[in-house]
Amino acid sequence: MGFQEEIAKRRTFGIISHPDAGKTTLTEKLLLFGGAIQEAGAVKNNKIKKSATSDFMEIERQRGISVATSVLAFIYRDKKINILDTPGHKDFAEDTFRTLTAVDSVIVVIDVAKGVEEQTEKLVEVCRMRNIPMIVFINKLDREGKDAFDLLDEVEQKLGLSVVPMSFPIGMGYDFKGIYNLYEKNVNLFSGDSKKNIEETIAIDDVNDPQLDELVGSEAADTLRENLELVDGVYPAFDLEAYRAGTQQPVFFGSALNNFGVRELLDCFIDIAPAPRDKMAEERLVKSDETKFSGFVFKIHANMDPKHRDRLAFVKIVSGTFERNKPYLHVRNNKKLKFSSPNAFFAEKKEIVDVSYPGDIVGLHDTGNFKIGDTLTEGEVLHYKGIPSFSPEHFRYINNADPMKSKQLGKGIDQLMDEGVAQLFTLEMNGRKVIGTVGALQYEVIQYRLEHEYGAKCSYENFPVHKACWVSVEDEKNPEFLEFKRVKQKFLAKDKQNQLVFLADSMFSLQMTQQKYPSVQLHFTSEFD
Numbered sequence: 001m002g003f004q005e006e007i008a009k010r011r012t013f014g015i016i017s018h019p020d021a022g023k024t025t026l027t028e029k030l031l032l033f034g035g036a037i038q039e040a041g042a043v044k045n046n047k048i049k050k051s052a053t054s055d056f057m058e059i060e061r062q063r064g065i066s067v068a069t070s071v072l073a074f075i076y077r078d079k080k081i082n083i084l085d086t087p088g089h090k091d092f093a094e095d096t097f098r099t100l101t102a103v104d105s106v107i108v109v110i111d112v113a114k115g116v117e118e119q120t121e122k123l124v125e126v127c128r129m130r131n132i133p134m135i136v137f138i139n140k141l142d143r144e145g146k147d148a149f150d151l152l153d154e155v156e157q158k159l160g161l162s163v164v165p166m167s168f169p170i171g172m173g174y175d176f177k178g179i180y181n182l183y184e185k186n187v188n189l190f191s192g193d194s195k196k197n198i199e200e201t202i203a204i205d206d207v208n209d210p211q212l213d214e215l216v217g218s219e220a221a222d223t224l225r226e227n228l229e230l231v232d233g234v235y236p237a238f239d240l241e242a243y244r245a246g247t248q249q250p251v252f253f254g255s256a257l258n259n260f261g262v263r264e265l266l267d268c269f270i271d272i273a274p275a276p277r278d279k280m281a282e283e284r285l286v287k288s289d290e291t292k293f294s295g296f297v298f299k300i301h302a303n304m305d306p307k308h309r310d311r312l313a314f315v316k317i318v319s320g321t322f323e324r325n326k327p328y329l330h331v332r333n334n335k336k337l338k339f340s341s342p343n344a345f346f347a348e349k350k351e352i353v354d355v356s357y358p359g360d361i362v363g364l365h366d367t368g369n370f371k372i373g374d375t376l377t378e379g380e381v382l383h384y385k386g387i388p389s390f391s392p393e394h395f396r397y398i399n400n401a402d403p404m405k406s407k408q409l410g411k412g413i414d415q416l417m418d419e420g421v422a423q424l425f426t427l428e429m430n431g432r433k434v435i436g437t438v439g440a441l442q443y444e445v446i447q448y449r450l451e452h453e454y455g456a457k458c459s460y461e462n463f464p465v466h467k468a469c470w471v472s473v474e475d476e477k478n479p480e481f482l483e484f485k486r487v488k489q490k491f492l493a494k495d496k497q498n499q500l501v502f503l504a505d506s507m508f509s510l511q512m513t514q515q516k517y518p519s520v521q522l523h524f525t526s527e528f529d
């Protein structure tokens with residue numbers, strides 16, 4: 001198979017949702033279709049349990065398994081599908097944001113009863129900003145939930161999407177009879193049997209066909225006809241270009257647990273989802289079908305074995321082929337590196353591969369060379385954009401609790417930050433180190449890992465910060481900037497990239513600062529133009 005065919009064959013995507021909407025269940029059903037797993041429950045057991053906030057050993061366990069579930073690949077209808085795992089737990093939101101830089105499209109799962117929830121809003125916003133094509137799957141139709149039109153409205157209002165229903169439910173909850181698929185023009189009747197893997201659909205080209213009445217009863221058939229008329233009047237027709245540009249989002253209804261409506265979702269996904277997309281580097285747009293290899297690190301996974309500090313760096317291939325044992329340029333370090341055992345992922349296994357193509361993810365063994373966001377190429381100097389840091393939610397001073405181990409502590413902190421576990425800020429005034437995290441849970445994880453992997457001990461001290469803002473200014477000699485630096489000295493720090501950061505202690509002080517020093521620009525993410 002030629003290079004172009006290999007690219008055209010790949011679909012790399014992520015599933016995003018608020019916890020409990022059914023992401024894990026849907027992932028599992030998709031894998032069943034691809035024949036990648038034999039039975040339900042295989043992925044499920046790998047999920048972070050709900051108790052994770054109070055039981056961080058569970059996180060350690062999860063860390064071990066999640067190497068395997070980071071990328072789940074399978075073949076379906078001759079397409080190679082790579083599902084990138086995105087943790088739903090809000091303490092790992094940053095991990096998910098970074099993974100979203102490596103997907104070519106996403107599926108958004110929404111609970112029919114709960115509607116649009118907080119975590120979904122945040123994640124969809126990130127996808128919308130990047131024009132990532134999205135398909136919405138409204139799940140748990142076997143349960144009593146919101147009216148379909150109300151839900152579609154909610155998705156449009158809260159998520160800022162422009163939806164096009166591709167299927168429509170016939171009844172719901174106790175009265176759930178099935179789904180009319182507008183895309184395929186057929187009816188799928190609900191039996192509530194979760195063991196059923198391949199559903200039988202009944203082709204009905206015209207909803208006025210009396211066969212529909214026989215199948216679902218006249219009342220339900222009439223309601224469906226009215227609903228479809230409304231759909232026709234209110235929503236535009238599906239537009240492939242608009243979907244791919246991220247300006248229109250097709251919606252499916254179903255029940256992942258019952259494996260209902262999943263096949264339709266997958267078949268449509270295969271038809272419409274984009275093959276590996278071109279990607280913007282700081283220098284230029286890189287096309288996926290360029291023959292020279294380039295890729296970037298979007299995730300780093302620490303080894304579970306504390307005796308071996310090697311890590312697995314996950315690289316998304318943007319262009320060209322990645323080959324085993326071929327030297328590639330690590331752009332940030334300006335160093336050539338060769339990889340003798342790159343891992344590819346298939347179903348829940350990883351194996352050594354010789355050649356990988358755009359859209360694929362390779363796992364590279366790393367002894368500390370990589371940072372999240374690093375670019376690898378065949379020689380060209382490229383920097384892939386789009387892995388910004390966001391302001392952490394929590395901030396604490398980190399202190400060395402064992403003076404004999406300060407070197408180990410420094411190295412441990414360094415490497416954990418490279419992995420993206422948290423962000424480090426060094427105060428300008430006194431050089432003290434402050435750790436910023438998305439969730440309070442990470443402090444426990446850091447303390448535990450420093451001790452078990454690096455033999456270092458740390459303690460924390462509260463440091464009240466409302467928000468971290470990255471600072472930029474046109475002219476560094478501008479007197480206003482110099483005054484800002486002098487007056488706010490106590491609140492200024494450098495991040496790991498040596499960028500200046502203002503740690504505002506309250507919303508009020510942030511607003512006052514913005515008013516007082518208008519020429520000093522404060523940004524809420526680390527990447528800005």
Ligand code: G4P
Nearest residue numbers: 017018019020021022023024025139140143255256257258
């Ligand atoms: P998540 O990964 O998005 O967090 O959600 P997950 O798939 O784990 O699903 C959350 C809960 O919702 C699970 O129940 C799951 O069985 C249930 N669920 C998923 N899809 C459907 C559906 O279509 N209909 C119904 N009725 N339930 C669904 P749980 O009780 O939390 O877990 P479990 O103990 O049953 O596995």
